[in-house]
Amino acid sequence: MVNLRxxxxxxxxxxxxxxxxxxxxPQQIVHDLQALLSAGSEVVLTSNASYAQDFTxxxxxxxxxxxxxxxxxxxxxxxQKVVSKL
Numbered sequence: 180m181v182n183l184r185x186x187x188x189x190x191x192x193x194x195x196x197x198x199x200x201x202x203x204x205p206q207q208i209v210h211d212l213q214a215l216l217s218a219g220s221e222v223v224l225t226s227n228a229s230y231a232q233d234f235t236x237x238x239x240x241x242x243x244x245x246x247x248x249x250x251x252x253x254x255x256x257x258x259q260k261v262v263s264k265l
Contacts, residue, residue, distance in 0.1 A: 205247040209222050209223065209224060212264075215260050216257045217254050218253070220250065220254075221250065222251075223248070224248060226247075234251065
């Protein structure tokens with residue numbers, strides 16, 4: 180017998196086409212973005228020393244985001260590719 184909670188969860192999953200979420204490592208994100216972007220684009224982990232030297236934060240310190248990868252797209256089409264993957 181299906182209880183109400185299970186039925187609601189199943190209905191929401193079907194309605195919203197939910198799918199399983201798979202964890203991705205920061206190194207995999209770097210690898211995938213490097214393969215996706217054009218030559219000359221930079222993709223580094225925020226823990227990499229070059230990140231602190233070569234990347235300029237574009238946010239307010241009081242509302243800083245949390246992220247593990249930085250990307251410097253070379254072309255406008257690269258920006259579109261990065262944004263579409265968010």
